Amino acid sequence: MIRIIGAGFSGLSLAYFFVKKGVPVTIIEKRLRTGGVIQSEFKNNMLIESAANGFLASEKIEEMFSDIGLPILTTNMESRKKYIYRNGARRWPLAIGETIELIFRGIWAIVSDTKAPRKGETLNTWARRVLGTAGNDYLIQPMVNGIFAQDTSKLSAKLVLGSMFFKKRRRRLRGLVSARGGMGEVILKLELYLKQHKVQFEFGSDEKKLPDNLKHNTFLAMDLPSATLHFANSNIKESVANKNGLTSLSLARVTMTYRNNVNQIDGFGVLFPNKEKFFSLGVLANTKIFENRGEYNESWILGESILPDLMTLSDQQIIDKIMSDRKRLFNDDKAEVKDVSIHRWPNVVPSYDFSLEGFLDSNPEIISHLTGNYLGVLGLTGIHERNHQLVESYLERNKK
Numbered sequence: 001m002i003r004i005i006g007a008g009f010s011g012l013s014l015a016y017f018f019v020k021k022g023v024p025v026t027i028i029e030k031r032l033r034t035g036g037v038i039q040s041e042f043k044n045n046m047l048i049e050s051a052a053n054g055f056l057a058s059e060k061i062e063e064m065f066s067d068i069g070l071p072i073l074t075t076n077m078e079s080r081k082k083y084i085y086r087n088g089a090r091r092w093p094l095a096i097g098e099t100i101e102l103i104f105r106g107i108w109a110i111v112s113d114t115k116a117p118r119k120g121e122t123l124n125t126w127a128r129r130v131l132g133t134a135g136n137d138y139l140i141q142p143m144v145n146g147i148f149a150q151d152t153s154k155l156s157a158k159l160v161l162g163s164m165f166f167k168k169r170r171r172r173l174r175g176l177v178s179a180r181g182g183m184g185e186v187i188l189k190l191e192l193y194l195k196q197h198k199v200q201f202e203f204g205s206d207e208k209k210l211p212d213n214l215k216h217n218t219f220l221a222m223d224l225p226s227a228t229l230h231f232a233n234s235n236i237k238e239s240v241a242n243k244n245g246l247t248s249l250s251l252a253r254v255t256m257t258y259r260n261n262v263n264q265i266d267g268f269g270v271l272f273p274n275k276e277k278f279f280s281l282g283v284l285a286n287t288k289i290f291e292n293r294g295e296y297n298e299s300w301i302l303g304e305s306i307l308p309d310l311m312t313l314s315d316q317q318i319i320d321k322i323m324s325d326r327k328r329l330f331n332d333d334k335a336e337v338k339d340v341s342i343h344r345w346p347n348v349v350p351s352y353d354f355s356l357e358g359f360l361d362s363n364p365e366i367i368s369h370l371t372g373n374y375l376g377v378l379g380l381t382g383i384h385e386r387n388h389q390l391v392e393s394y395l396e397r398n399k400k
């Protein structure tokens, strides 16, 4: 019997791969529901996501949708347009001279075989070396804001690039995929599939102390702060988590509708480079990404890397900051807020820094019993693909 602690997507996906191999599983979850940070809510005929709004398409994700009996929802054509802000929302934010510099630097890095990150190199240093300053400031930094919510100077180049180019994923579909009922529907269907395959769920059960048999049949599928607590509370000698100071960043996802006929983003969304000094990391045009998401609405993503006091800001302070960003983005002060849903997530994005790199490099045995977004892959698809490999190697190791 496999025990999985945590019923967020990481735990459910791991259970799914064990179930497919016919291995019995129990999942222990401290909350009274599955999904962790992922939840979808219908409000005034609008679908509001609390955290993730999609999976990057991959063969294994498509297979999971098929197994749990859920039709895949792909993105609208217009969402192919993605923007980065530089004196307005632009699809390519670099000037001609900067683009030429980026191409020459890139070619040089390839021919001189210096493109790989060096030991101890931050993402900022790597990006400036291989792509130039504008490449860092107006391409890499805004993209990183959309995924890692952190300044490139704080991140390990090796860890981030390894995560971004985690390419074991063959796929039929392109881009982001979800379900008609949102990510919450995927979670509910996955839970149902697992129950139909006799997976036992123990809700409201906070595993305070790790069982000694962690190395045999127990997997931790928790967020990084909870997992770090476990390493400290248990007698896992290999744990260097606390010493190294593994940290996570807080985020807020704020979904807004507007009273009057406002300017709209005609694409997926806009990412903001730190240089442009917005309060937000970026904004998603939800109703342009997937069909049937109700009246025009946007999700603004705010992060602790830009707003250190984010978790203590009142709703009104958050709204004011977003409206100030919106005014700059559209050069428009006519927008009036109609409805707002704010999801605050303390310590939700693991910092892909040198402490994490050190932890991952020095704990291979423990890591083979951990799943989650702090293990080299941040997105749901990467977690799912890694879970597949975890199960395969666990079964291989435990062959009679």
Ligand SMILES: Cc1cc2nc3c(=O)[nH]c(=O)nc-3n(C[C@H](O)[C@H](O)[C@H](O)COP(=O)(O)OP(=O)(O)OC[C@H]3O[C@@H](n4cnc5c(N)ncnc54)[C@H](O)[C@@H]3O)c2cc1C
Residues within 6 Å of the ligand: 005, 006, 007, 008, 009, 010, 011, 028, 029, 030, 031, 034, 035, 036, 037, 038, 050, 051, 052, 053, 054, 055, 056, 205, 206, 207, 208, 221, 222, 223, 226, 227, 251, 252, 253, 345, 348, 371, 372, 373, 378, 379, 380, 381
């Ligand atoms: C705003 C936002 C937008 C995002 N957008 C995307 C996106 O579009 N695409 C994408 O791929 N990713 C996205 N992500 C990231 C993705 O949502 C997360 O990485 C992923 O959902 C994390 O899942 P998890 O199961 O590892 O952790 P969690 O969802 O945090 O689940 C962990 C579970 O473990 C439980 N737990 C903790 N401690 C214990 C204990 N002691 N005993 C029992 N149970 C315990 C918790 O209650 C929780 O249910 C986004 C994240 C955020 C915050």
